[in-house]
Amino acid sequence: MSSTMESIIRFTEKLTDPSSVKKEEFKSTDIQKSYDINWRSSIGEGVSGKVYQCKSKKTGEQFALKIILDNRSSKKEISLQQRCSESPNVVRIVDVYRGYGIHPSAKLGAKYLYVVLEMMNGGELFDLITKYANLPEDIASMYIRKIALAIKDVHNLGLIHRDIKPENILLKSPIMDISQDPDLKLADFGFACEESSNPAKPDYTPYYAPPEIICKDKRWNHSMTDADRQSYDSKCDIWSLGVVVYILLCGYPPFYPEVNYAEMTNYMYACITHAKYKFHSQKWCHISANAKDFIKCCLQVDPTSRPTIEQILEHPWISETKYFQS
Numbered sequence: 001m002s003s004t005m006e007s008i009i010r011f012t013e014k015l016t017d018p019s020s021v022k023k024e025e026f027k028s029t030d031i032q033k034s035y036d037i038n039w040r041s042s043i044g045e046g047v048s049g050k051v052y053q054c055k056s057k058k059t060g061e062q063f064a065l066k067i068i069l070d071n072r073s074s075k076k077e078i079s080l081q082q083r084c085s086e087s088p089n090v091v092r093i094v095d096v097y098r099g100y101g102i103h104p105s106a107k108l109g110a111k112y113l114y115v116v117l118e119m120m121n122g123g124e125l126f127d128l129i130t131k132y133a134n135l136p137e138d139i140a141s142m143y144i145r146k147i148a149l150a151i152k153d154v155h156n157l158g159l160i161h162r163d164i165k166p167e168n169i170l171l172k173s174p175i176m177d178i179s180q181d182p183d184l185k186l187a188d189f190g191f192a193c194e195e196s197s198n199p200a201k202p203d204y205t206p207y208y209a210p211p212e213i214i215c216k217d218k219r220w221n222h223s224m225t226d227a228d229r230q231s232y233d234s235k236c237d238i239w240s241l242g243v244v245v246y247i248l249l250c251g252y253p254p255f256y257p258e259v260n261y262a263e264m265t266n267y268m269y270a271c272i273t274h275a276k277y278k279f280h281s282q283k284w285c286h287i288s289a290n291a292k293d294f295i296k297c298c299l300q301v302d303p304t305s306r307p308t309i310e311q312i313l314e315h316p317w318i319s320e321t322k323y324f325q326s
């Protein structure tokens, strides 16, 4: 073990691409020696567990603490998010601790990863949609430009996020004035992967998932053989971005089940795989042709016809926004 105060466990893990071996550093000391953690109330709860507020004992700075089970997929999530650490548009991982459970819902004998994240006090973009129902177009385009910049950073590193949705876009501070340039960042790399890893596993959130991903899901596509299951690439994030734009502008998703299920249905599967959606006149009659064109470009069944993230940033709906700042 090292002679530093906090000993570091070094280990190597092969990511899905066997040629890429990534070194990670997780601290094995008690996180509570360096951080005061408020166990009384969690600031949020995701599929993988609760998120708590914590404070550095050294600097007094506030952070968010995400606790996930110590397994291969959690390590992969951390490793991929850490690779984006240079990006100002991705939630930064500050520290990772590894050890037995010390949090209220910890299971006896289970090992956890305690991920200290930069604190995003403004909540999720999802909350903003709930509050405003739909955003004015120029404001929506300013938000989408920021999200596109985050996706660009991820794609430039050879990664795919695979779960672009308003719940995974966090705001640094509460929004006081909706027309101000938002400080938003991309979070949750639980479904992320390396583009070169030829991803085959269909992890997805139904409302935002593109045809090429849901096609791989055996539950919905019984006829497809493994040989037919073509791989997918960074264009899956472009589809999801199109879904987010649609929702920001009208307040509801382009693809939804015929009944009020949270899960995918046969009907929804058919709509997504045929890009069957509508610009209902009541909501969409005042929305610009540029915005509709942007959505149409993103929501194309053939991923090769969708624009790259660089082309997205050059689309007039984004580049000509009145709030555009270089």
Ligand code: 3AM
Pocket: 043, 044, 045, 046, 047, 051, 064, 066, 091, 117, 118, 119, 120, 121, 123, 124, 170, 187
């Ligand atoms: O449970 P809700 O939806 O309120 O906003 C995230 C979500 O909250 C929050 O934790 C929940 C599960 O992801 N969260 C995640 N990362 C965060 C961060 N860095 C965060 N809250 C603040 N800062």
